[in-house]
Amino acid sequence: MEKEELKQELLKQLSDNVISFEEDKVVEAAKKVVEEGFNAYDAIMNGLAAGMVIVGELYDKHEYFVPELLMCADALYAGLDILKPHIKPEDLGESAKGQVVIGTVQGDVHDIGKNIIKMMFEVAGFTVHDLGRDVPLEKFVEEQMRTDSDIVALSAMMTTTMMGMKKVVEMIKERNPNVAIMLGGAPVTKDVTELFGADGYAKSAGNAVQEAIKMIGRLREMQTK
Amino acid sequence: MADTDKAKIIFQPSGRRGEVEKGVTIIEASRQLGVDIESLCGEKKVCGKCTIRIEEGFFEKYSIQSSKKHGGEWLVEEEKFINKEQREAGYRLGCCARVEGDLLVFVPEESRAGKQVVSKAARDINIEWNPAVEYYYVEVSEPTIQEPTGDLERILEALNQKYGLKNLDIDYLTLQDLSNQLRKGKWRVTVAIWMDKEILQVLPGKTKDYYGIAVDVGTTTVAAYLCNIATMEVVDTVSMMNPQCKYGEDVMSRITYHMMHQDGLAKMSADIVMGLNSLVKQACEATHPPKKVKKNGSDKEETITPEQDIHYLCLDPTDIIDMTIVGNTAMHHILLKLNPEYVGMAPFPPAVHKSMDIKARDLDIQINKSVYVHILPNEAGFVGADNVGVLIAEEPYKKDEMQLIIDIGTNGELVLGNKKKLISSSCATGPALEGAQLTFGMRAAPGAIERIKIDPDSHEVDYKVIGRDTWKTYSKSEEMQTKGICGSGILDLFAELYRSGVILKSGRFNPNQKNSRFRKNSDNNQPEFVIAWANETTIGKDIVITQKDVRQIQLAKGALYCGCKLMMRRLGIDKVEKVKVAGAFGTHVDREKALIMGLFPDCEIEKIISIGNAAGDGARAALLNREKREEANWVSRNVEYIELTVEKDFQQQFVEAMQIPHMKDQFDHLKGIVPDEILNQ
Numbered sequence: 032m033e034k035e036e037l038k039q040e041l042l043k044q045l046s047d048n049v050i051s052f053e054e055d056k057v058v059e060a061a062k063k064v065v066e067e068g069f070n071a072y073d074a075i076m077n078g079l080a081a082g083m084v085i086v087g088e089l090y091d092k093h094e095y096f097v098p099e100l101l102m103c104a105d106a107l108y109a110g111l112d113i114l115k116p117h118i119k120p121e122d123l124g125e126s127a128k129g130q131v132v133i134g135t136v137q138g139d140v141h142d143i144g145k146n147i148i149k150m151m152f153e154v155a156g157f158t159v160h161d162l163g164r165d166v167p168l169e170k171f172v173e174e175q176m177r178t179d180s181d182i183v184a185l186s187a188m189m190t191t192t193m194m195g196m197k198k199v200v201e202m203i204k205e206r207n208p209n210v211a212i213m214l215g216g217a218p219v220t221k222d223v224t225e226l227f228g229a230d231g232y233a234k235s236a237g238n239a240v241q242e243a244i245k246m247i248g249r250l251r252e253m254q255t256k
Numbered sequence: 257m258a259d260t261d262k263a264k265i266i267f268q269p270s271g272r273r274g275e276v277e278k279g280v281t282i283i284e285a286s287r288q289l290g291v292d293i294e295s296l297c298g299e300k301k302v303c304g305k306c307t308i309r310i311e312e313g314f315f316e317k318y319s320i321q322s323s324k325k326h327g328g329e330w331l332v333e334e335e336k337f338i339n340k341e342q343r344e345a346g347y348r349l350g351c352c353a354r355v356e357g358d359l360l361v362f363v364p365e366e367s368r369a370g371k372q373v374v375s376k377a378a379r380d381i382n383i384e385w386n387p388a389v390e391y392y393y394v395e396v397s398e399p400t401i402q403e404p405t406g407d408l409e410r411i412l413e414a415l416n417q418k419y420g421l422k423n424l425d426i427d428y429l430t431l432q433d434l435s436n437q438l439r440k441g442k443w444r445v446t447v448a449i450w451m452d453k454e455i456l457q458v459l460p461g462k463t464k465d466y467y468g469i470a471v472d473v474g475t476t477t478v479a480a481y482l483c484n485i486a487t488m489e490v491v492d493t494v495s496m497m498n499p500q501c502k503y504g505e506d507v508m509s510r511i512t513y514h515m516m517h518q519d520g521l522a523k524m525s526a527d528i529v530m531g532l533n534s535l536v537k538q539a540c541e542a543t544h545p546p547k548k549v550k551k552n553g554s555d556k557e558e559t560i561t562p563e564q565d566i567h568y569l570c571l572d573p574t575d576i577i578d579m580t581i582v583g584n585t586a587m588h589h590i591l592l593k594l595n596p597e598y599v600g601m602a603p604f605p606p607a608v609h610k611s612m613d614i615k616a617r618d619l620d621i622q623i624n625k626s627v628y629v630h631i632l633p634n635e636a637g638f639v640g641a642d643n644v645g646v647l648i649a650e651e652p653y654k655k656d657e658m659q660l661i662i663d664i665g666t667n668g669e670l671v672l673g674n675k676k677k678l679i680s681s682s683c684a685t686g687p688a689l690e691g692a693q694l695t696f697g698m699r700a701a702p703g704a705i706e707r708i709k710i711d712p713d714s715h716e717v718d719y720k721v722i723g724r725d726t727w728k729t730y731s732k733s734e735e736m737q738t739k740g741i742c743g744s745g746i747l748d749l750f751a752e753l754y755r756s757g758v759i760l761k762s763g764r765f766n767p768n769q770k771n772s773r774f775r776k777n778s779d780n781n782q783p784e785f786v787i788a789w790a791n792e793t794t795i796g797k798d799i800v801i802t803q804k805d806v807r808q809i810q811l812a813k814g815a816l817y818c819g820c821k822l823m824m825r826r827l828g829i830d831k832v833e834k835v836k837v838a839g840a841f842g843t844h845v846d847r848e849k850a851l852i853m854g855l856f857p858d859c860e861i862e863k864i865i866s867i868g869n870a871a872g873d874g875a876r877a878a879l880l881n882r883e884k885r886e887e888a889n890w891v892s893r894n895v896e897y898i899e900l901t902v903e904k905d906f907q908q909q910f911v912e913a914m915q916i917p918h919m920k921d922q923f924d925h926l927k928g929i930v931p932d933e934i935l936n937q
Contacts, residue, residue: 093783096764098915140899141901190600
């Protein structure tokens with residue numbers, strides 16, 4: 032029982048210190064998790080990721096902003112670095128084994144939003160293939176084929192470059208209709224997503240975070256069931 | 257017989273009416289009928305500025321049956337801006353509601369694109385007189401049986417003899433009029449010659465004064481300076497909203513409009529040409545004696561006789577003999593009908609860098625038909641002829657001191673350097689600093705809050721609106737007639753929110769608030785701060801700044817600050833000797849507030865200078881001095897353009913710069929201006 036209390040305490044510390052972006056304290060707690068031999072995957076999902084869900088909520092309410100969000104992410108990554116090597120393969124259920132191709136489309140060099148989403152996918156246990164920014168449209172198709180990824184996430188910050196997303200959706204769907212395509216970025220709307228024939232949409236960098244966090248939330252639910 | 261594919265639509269209070277194709281959005285219908293409804297986001301259904309109300313019932317006066325049902329399907333996007341009650345009352349977003357039957361549409365005051373108060377007055381800058389168009393007076397001998405040489409050849413010979421001008425050409429339309437003018441002037445004429453190359457105009461007799469116009473085509477505002485080229489004086493400054501604003505507030509939404517509509521480019525080009533023509537006309541009309549004026553509030557219009565000692569120039573658009581235009585690269589391309597699509601995508605190449613001389617008649621610009629319009633050169637996709645204008649007005653490339661020039665607009669442009677090296681860059685500030693995109697942002701029109709003070713002890717707010725000199729403290733609530741907050745007010749507000757401790761360094765509202773002005777919005781649970789209570793406004797609701805608004809401003813100011821810092825790093829300097837702030841609202845930037853909010857890195861307040869509409873000054877310089885045109889071409893290719901977003905640590909720098917005034921950088925010059933406990937958070 033005492034052991035269980037300590038575990039809950041550590042999970043809370045991981046979560047709280049991600050929220051208050053205290054990297055050192057996250058590291059401390061993560062090391063303790065490993066020392067005590069607690070389940071690393073559990074600590075990631077119910078500690079680090081749980082904290083990030085709350086960060087996402089604060090961001091959505093505009094109480095947290097990009098700087099705080101990224102500092103929280105730094106704290107989360109610091110914990111992740113320690114815990115990741117200790118994940119047991121059997122802990123990774125089917126749900127967390129996805130692969131994602133992500134990038135900012137051709138003509139667009141903005142990638143802050145994309146980087147945030149990338150982190151979210153990584154935390155959720157996805158294998159992320161980051162193509163970077165100003166990515167030639169064909170490259171998304173090639174990379175999806177090469178890696179056989181389940182999800183392709185496209186980002187654009189400008190209305191002008193957003194138009195390129197349509198072409199990517201067409202090219203991918205033509206070859207592999209079972210790939211889920213997610214669009215994000217400031218100019219993207221629900222209409223655009225439907226018009227372009229994509230599967231999912233995140234309204235802005237903020238909502239994309241929210242979306243990704245929801246995904247993590249769903250993963251956690253599935254895992255606890 | 258009624259056409260069933262069309263529906264009647266009437267807009268109130270303007271009373272404009274007409275028939276439109278069924279299925280178009282209300283915004284599109286308003287555009288067709290010449291009604292200006294705000295559309296800041298370019299109809300992407302995200303700004304909520306185009307809220308309108310559909311009236312219900314049969315209206316005898318117009319004999320139409322208007323119904324909410326005629327407004328098409330309700331869209332989820334509208335829920336964000338219109339609550340249940342408003343929806344019941346017929347409120348819709350103009351970009352979502354579609355005309356599916358006859359409609360009577362009321363455009364609320366906030367949604368109307370109001371008349372903007374612009375202060376783009378001409379600044380006194382030193383320009384050397386060497387205009388592209390010069391007037392030459394010649395007398396020629398009458399032809400005789402013995403010497404029957406042609407009219408043109410006689411003039412050419414005289415110009416050669418008297419002024420040494422050789423190999424002159426003549427505009428074809430000018431030639432058509434030549435013989436008449438020569439005889440009208442009894443063989444004495446004044447000849448306008450462009451760049452010592454081409455005759456543009458022949459006037460009978462001797463004329464000394466002649467006129468030109470210099471124009472700055474901004475994304476939001478167009479300003480023009482009517483100048484007497486002979487004396488270099490500015491006769492008048494006129495300005496207007498860019499008529500393209502109806503297609504969206506920023507450059508990107510204009511480019512997208514072109515990409516989405518086959519005739520988009522032609523439409524937008526025609527709009528700005530029409531705008532330029534009306535500006536020219538407006539400037540010329542102001543040189544005539546006033547015809548009719550209203551006397552002391554009486555309804556009767558009376559003609560007054562001009563006072564004896566006032567000399568009216570009585571100019572006509574055809575008297576305009578030279579024209580220069582600056583504008584950002586997208587405005588430049590749209591005006592000239594050059595495809596702007598590629599300017600909107602990395603690596604953002606413009607269709608052309610070099611300056612252009614195009615006959616006014618080819619552009620449908622209604623000034624003298626034979627003259628050229630000189631379009632200044634572009635530096636890069638996001639640093640256009642407007643920035644070249646700033647450069648030739650300020651001439652940082654001739655100075656030893658290290659200058660940082662910031663041109664704040666919908667797109668921020670930065671120049672840093674001295675005579676050894678000059679670099680430029682741009683950053684997407686968005687329209688937040690101009691008041692757009694914020695919950696209660698508006699243009700600089702009457703009723704817009706332009707100055708704000710917040711008491712650090714009580715968090716009480718005092719403010720002043722455009723069109724009223726008395727501050728709130730000394731006025732009755734109902735006298736304020738407040739409508740929103742404009743660009744210069746935003747700067748004041750942001751700096752004051754921080755200085756008084758209402759918001760923290762991070763931009764988050766301080767949890768320890770001292771006043772009921774801070775609250776959580778009951779609809780969306782978001783924190784907000786009341787600037788003006790509903791009874792002080794004409795819109796019937798509290799004017800607030802929300803946490804989201806603060807974030808928008810942080811993004812914009814962060815982009816500028818980060819740009820300045822990365823450019824300074826590129827040149828290996830940690831401080832500049834002068835910061836010059838230009839832009840539409842550059843004329844009334846409070847330098848102290850600009851430093852407090854962290855628009856740029858710390859520097860002595862005395863070194864910050866507001867230079868107003870420097871782009872327009874550059875256009876004027878090019879009008880009055882042809883060497884400036886050469887200089888512009890040279891400088892446009894010798895400023896090194898830097899794409900900041902690809903810098904390795906751009907993200908980190910941008911993020912740090914979003915805090916107020918900055919996450920890490922010291923602001924020694926704010927000591928004593930901002931309380932220590934605020935500054936050292």
